[in-house]
Amino acid sequence: MPQVxxxxxxxxxxxxxxxxxxxxxxxxGVHGLLGPNGAGKTTLMRMLATVNRPSSGTLxxxxxxxxxxxxxxxxxxxxxxxxxTFGFYPRFxxxxxxxxxxxxxxxPRELVNSDVDRAIERxxxxxxxxxxxxxxxxxxxxxxGIAQAIVNDPEVLLLDEPTAGLDPEQRMDFRVLLRxxxxxxxxxxxxxxxxxxxxxxxxxxLIDRGRRVFQGTPDQLIAAGDTxxxxxxxxxxxxxxxxxxxxxxx
Amino acid sequence: xSRQWHVPAPTxxxxxxxxxxxxxxxxxxxxxxxxADCRAALTRASAGTPAAATVGLxxxxxxxxLPAQRAPASRLRQFFLLLRGAPGARASxxxxxxxxxxxxxxxxxxxxxxGLADRGTWWxxxxxxxxxxxxxxxxxxxxxxxxxxxxxxxxxxxxSPLGGLRLLLIRTALVLAAVVPAxxxxxxxxxxxxxxxxLLPGLGLTTLTLALGSVVxxxxxxxxxxxxxxxxxxxxxxxxxxxxxxxxxxxxxWVPVIVLSSxxxxxxxxxxxxxxxxxxx
Numbered sequence: 001m002p003q004v005x006x007x008x009x010x011x012x013x014x015x016x017x018x019x020x021x022x023x024x025x026x027x028x029g030v031h032g033l034l035g036p037n038g039a040g041k042t043t044l045m046r047m048l049a050t051v052n053r054p055s056s057g058t059l060x061x062x063x064x065x066x067x068x069x070x071x072x073x074x075x076x077x078x079x080x081x082x083x084x085t086f087g088f089y090p091r092f093x094x095x096x097x098x099x100x101x102x103x104x105x106x107x108p109r110e111l112v113n114s115d116v117d118r119a120i121e122r123x124x125x126x127x128x129x130x131x132x133x134x135x136x137x138x139x140x141x142x143x144x145g146i147a148q149a150i151v152n153d154p155e156v157l158l159l160d161e162p163t164a165g166l167d168p169e170q171r172m173d174f175r176v177l178l179r180x181x182x183x184x185x186x187x188x189x190x191x192x193x194x195x196x197x198x199x200x201x202x203x204x205x206l207i208d209r210g211r212r213v214f215q216g217t218p219d220q221l222i223a224a225g226d227t228x229x230x231x232x233x234x235x236x237x238x239x240x241x242x243x244x245x246x247x248x249x250x
Numbered sequence: 251x252s253r254q255w256h257v258p259a260p261t262x263x264x265x266x267x268x269x270x271x272x273x274x275x276x277x278x279x280x281x282x283x284x285x286a287d288c289r290a291a292l293t294r295a296s297a298g299t300p301a302a303a304t305v306g307l308x309x310x311x312x313x314x315x316l317p318a319q320r321a322p323a324s325r326l327r328q329f330f331l332l333l334r335g336a337p338g339a340r341a342s343x344x345x346x347x348x349x350x351x352x353x354x355x356x357x358x359x360x361x362x363x364x365g366l367a368d369r370g371t372w373w374x375x376x377x378x379x380x381x382x383x384x385x386x387x388x389x390x391x392x393x394x395x396x397x398x399x400x401x402x403x404x405x406x407x408x409x410s411p412l413g414g415l416r417l418l419l420i421r422t423a424l425v426l427a428a429v430v431p432a433x434x435x436x437x438x439x440x441x442x443x444x445x446x447x448x449l450l451p452g453l454g455l456t457t458l459t460l461a462l463g464s465v466v467x468x469x470x471x472x473x474x475x476x477x478x479x480x481x482x483x484x485x486x487x488x489x490x491x492x493x494x495x496x497x498x499x500x501x502x503x504w505v506p507v508i509v510l511s512s513x514x515x516x517x518x519x520x521x522x523x524x525x526x527x528x529x530x531x
Binding site: 046049050051052053069072073074076077079081083085087088089091092096099100101103104105106109110112113148 | 325405407408410
């Protein structure tokens, strides 16, 4: 049973569909979610994070169809989510902020301190734990966002553009963390940085205008690439080829 | 860490030279993990035995790998973090709350020296600005405490297990805990407005705001309820008649409002579970 399963999932804003009848599933591993701007990546992530309710279709997370309040709450305890627009409280320290989310996620009291320390350690902010968020750089804030997402050891981890603002070295560290987290959990990473996907993901899903275009391994995406399309790397060529072929048929 | 019981020295020696049954060894190990005294005793007991090198290595590893032991998080800290996370608890809101209350109290205290033209009117004899604004402060606090338009972390808080109605109620309780004692105290200082006169409308309008907030956005609910309160309270004053809701506590009005609104909130609690749909960013 995959951790996340969608059957005919649809979502619209004011009558305009953004996600149209998406049928997809995500199991253990690191899944890259790719697509051009406006493809519906963030909307999909928000639905998976249970921020927004689907307009129609079924969404099953960790075996629960999210119909009852009780089921939803227990699923939320096992979710981690870093939104694309990551808001924060500037006067909180790193530790306070991560701890705040440990409480909101109902981490047992006796585990809160050790889990908070571990999450901060894992994103490499151990030496900044007592600094206020307003003193941190954009890349560091992004890492604080990742720390709050993983503080409850989530079985489903949703990261929307997690590498935005990270420098190349931090992105490499982040890929190591992703691979580590993806060993036992379902990690879904929405990104426009195609290279991140090639380097750290075990599977790739490409969506366009709210529909599925491609799902497979990074190697399969690379293999699909024509040599005569634009793009600097094999993955970029694969991405462009698949997307163009899809658009030509619709 | 002080403990009442320690591993007896002969047992430690037997453990060090691997002369102990498996089950006993596990018990000793479980205790050693938690007891620094016994770990130190083990080092002494194993000195000169073949186990000394292993014990030394284990100590080294522990010092390197284990972070300093931290006590479990306290409930008090949890309370303060949840409090500070509530947008309504920000310094600016508390400051505004204080200023409005002080201003209302000052107006109440000086009402007797108001223009002579007012003398003899109902407001001159019985009116209280504190009674008038206290419920508004409460519903403003509620509207400012939860939702994507006010909480920069709403996507994360709203999708947490504590998110939704539970967090909204926690934050509403914090707002009431700040406003209610202050207004009661000020009412007593100026002598205008009995405690019941302040409490009932405050509670009634707060629950009504929450109930309406299950249908429309909470901030719009607060504006509608606050506007209605002002209209019903102030309009009679303008035509020099006695305002029905300000003149006495009116439990016949407020108790049904509180009961029905609370029931509505409970029945419609799912409407707070998901984030309201804002215009797509």
